[in-house]
Amino acid sequence: MAIAELMHDHHQHCDAAFAEAEDALRQGRWTAGRAALAAFSRDMESHFAAEEDILFPAFEEATGMVEGPTKVMSYEHDQMRDLLSQMMSAADAADADEFAGAAETLLVLMQQHNAKEEHILYPMCDSALDAETLAPRLQQRLAGSDALA
Amino acid sequence: MPADLSFDQAPPIGVPFRFFLTAPWFGVAAGCLLLWQGGDLLASRWTPGTLALTHLLVLGFMLQAMTGALFQFVPVAAGGNLWRAATVATIVHPAFAVGALLLCTGFLFPWPHCLPAAAALLATAGAIFVAVLGRALFTTPAVGPTVTALRGAAFALAVTLGLGALLVAGLTTGQAWPFADLVHVHVAWGFGGWALLLLAGVSITVVPMFQMTPPFPRRAANMFPWLVAGSLLLWSGRLGVLPAGPAHAGIYALLALAAAYFATTLRLQARRRRKIDDANVLMFRTAMGSGLAAAVLCAWLGTGLAGSDDDRLQLAAGVLLVATFVFAINGMLYKIVPFLNWLHLKRLGGPRALPPNMNRMIPAESMDRQVRMQLAAFALLLAATLWPGLARPAGAALVVSFGWLGRNLIGGVATYRRFRNAIPAASSTRDAG
Numbered sequence: 418m419a420i421a422e423l424m425h426d427h428h429q430h431c432d433a434a435f436a437e438a439e440d441a442l443r444q445g446r447w448t449a450g451r452a453a454l455a456a457f458s459r460d461m462e463s464h465f466a467a468e469e470d471i472l473f474p475a476f477e478e479a480t481g482m483v484e485g486p487t488k489v490m491s492y493e494h495d496q497m498r499d500l501l502s503q504m505m506s507a508a509d510a511a512d513a514d515e516f517a518g519a520a521e522t523l524l525v526l527m528q529q530h531n532a533k534e535e536h537i538l539y540p541m542c543d544s545a546l547d548a549e550t551l552a553p554r555l556q557q558r559l560a561g562s563d564a565l566a
Numbered sequence: 567m568p569a570d571l572s573f574d575q576a577p578p579i580g581v582p583f584r585f586f587l588t589a590p591w592f593g594v595a596a597g598c599l600l601l602w603q604g605g606d607l608l609a610s611r612w613t614p615g616t617l618a619l620t621h622l623l624v625l626g627f628m629l630q631a632m633t634g635a636l637f638q639f640v641p642v643a644a645g646g647n648l649w650r651a652a653t654v655a656t657i658v659h660p661a662f663a664v665g666a667l668l669l670c671t672g673f674l675f676p677w678p679h680c681l682p683a684a685a686a687l688l689a690t691a692g693a694i695f696v697a698v699l700g701r702a703l704f705t706t707p708a709v710g711p712t713v714t715a716l717r718g719a720a721f722a723l724a725v726t727l728g729l730g731a732l733l734v735a736g737l738t739t740g741q742a743w744p745f746a747d748l749v750h751v752h753v754a755w756g757f758g759g760w761a762l763l764l765l766a767g768v769s770i771t772v773v774p775m776f777q778m779t780p781p782f783p784r785r786a787a788n789m790f791p792w793l794v795a796g797s798l799l800l801w802s803g804r805l806g807v808l809p810a811g812p813a814h815a816g817i818y819a820l821l822a823l824a825a826a827y828f829a830t831t832l833r834l835q836a837r838r839r840r841k842i843d844d845a846n847v848l849m850f851r852t853a854m855g856s857g858l859a860a861a862v863l864c865a866w867l868g869t870g871l872a873g874s875d876d877d878r879l880q881l882a883a884g885v886l887l888v889a890t891f892v893f894a895i896n897g898m899l900y901k902i903v904p905f906l907n908w909l910h911l912k913r914l915g916g917p918r919a920l921p922p923n924m925n926r927m928i929p930a931e932s933m934d935r936q937v938r939m940q941l942a943a944f945a946l947l948l949a950a951t952l953w954p955g956l957a958r959p960a961g962a963a964l965v966v967s968f969g970w971l972g973r974n975l976i977g978g979v980a981t982y983r984r985f986r987n988a989i990p991a992a993s994s995t996r997d998a999g
Contacts, residue, residue: 503923
């Protein structure tokens with residue numbers, strides 16, 4: 418399986434988890450919403466870990482590009498972690514307005530980030546790396562396990 | 567300290583914002599023109615007043631907003647590096663704005679130098695922008711239907727501006743050219759090429775992502791820009807190259823493609839996972855509905871059946887076409903401006919900065935009311951094409967709706983500046999607003 422396809426599919430999975438959490442919390446279903454938000458947080462962290470621990474180092478080693486795309490993507494991961502933290506604080510405080518604003522901002526940031534990865538970085542990874550070797554390790558980490566990482 | 571941002575090559579915030587903040591005031595000018603000339607302006611699509619009104623909206627509002635959006639979208643979503651974006655924007659922005667004003671002045675008043683000056687300014691600025699845009703789009707490592715559609719849009723903009731300059735040259739030097747045919751081709755490249763390909767190209771990326779819809783059908787999305795280009799070339803053959811039959815097949819193919827895009831987008835939006843109904847979603851859906859109605863009406867006007875040559879219906883089709891793109895742009899501005907505010911404040915302030923979230927940049931209530939006013943204004947304008955007595959109320963509504971949009975965007979910039987000024991100077995090493 419190509420790296421681009423694998424990572425795109427996981428983006429879709431994270432999108433679905435985000436939508437479920439946002440839908441519940443915007444409707445004031447706080448208990449269910451907090452659980453869905455925690456699940457989204459785990460999915461997002463698994464995705465970031467797969468990239469930061471496996472994909473980005475492999476890309477940097479293969480291309481020598483250590484100050485380019487991967488550094489920008491990691492910086493945006495931190496921005497998304499900040500926003501997710503704001504969403505969780507707002508959910509804990511049952512603050513619907515603050516949650517909605519942080520969620521809206523995270524969504525746009527996340528999607529423009531995903532667009533850059535899917536249109537530019539992942540195709541570059543598929544060109545520069547051996548997908549057959551890397552894909553199983555990425556799949557393992559995306560599933561939330563670091564056993565093969 | 568942020569990482570090296572050379573990957574996303576996002577321009578300084580002032581680059582897209584100068585276009586966004588200028589655009590609504592052309593809409594206000596369009597409303598003022600309707601207030602001044604009233605129903606006489608809508609007597610036919612060929613009156614000087616109608617030409618001025620149309621160009622205030624398409625060359626003033628639409629071109630400004632679409633150019634600003636491309637300065638942001640091409641580097642970030644298409645990976646294209648726009649050469650010296652800030653310098654190019656400094657040249658192109660005033661040239662497009664002054665050019666649009668001169669052109670509309672030239673339509674309205676018998677001042678002989680206005681039209682040639684406008685044509686020269688717009689053609690020169692257009693050539694610079696298309697060259698820079700084209701270079702970015704043909705050197706990007708990104709692939710896919712969005713990049714192909716944007717390349718087509720850039721080419722179509724060049725053709726549209728070129729034909730516009732040719733029309734001005736022919737009119738001002740008294741040539742006996744087939745002006746009506748040239749105008750038909752000019753309009754098709756403007757709406758069906760530049761505006762449609764840009765909107766479709768952006769939609770293919772943005773709609774599934776922000777509204778969480780299923781993706782556009784991949785094969786159709788890949789073929790769409792090529793089919794649109796082929797249809798436009800066929801239609802252009804009416805300028806003495808092809809017989810009427812194939813040329814008409816071209817325009818009907820273009821209308822069918824446009825209708826398919828609008829209908830597909832509506833169908834996908836109906837299946838969106840994210841159920842938030844904000845100003846952006848409302849405007850995007852209404853835009854698609856308006857586009858669908860415009861395509862159907864244009865197709866009927868081309869049949870030659872009884873009543874299909876009615877001036878009022880031709881004007882109504884024009885209003886629906888313009889409304890399609892104005893609505894989509896209006897809605898998108900309410901996503902782009904708050905997000906760019908947040909993004910640039912975050913970069914300026916560093917990791918510990920907590921800029922206000924997007925919903926605090928422009929009050930949601932004000933955005934919701936403004937877009938409803940915009941819908942009402944264009945509904946009145948559409949009605950005024952059938953009942954010219956409504957022209958002045960429509961003009962007043964356009965002044966209010968576009969002025970409100972301008973005020974909301976200025977408010978967003980004021981929020982940005984307030985928080986930027988609160989960031990300690992030591993962390994403010996990048997950017998300028």
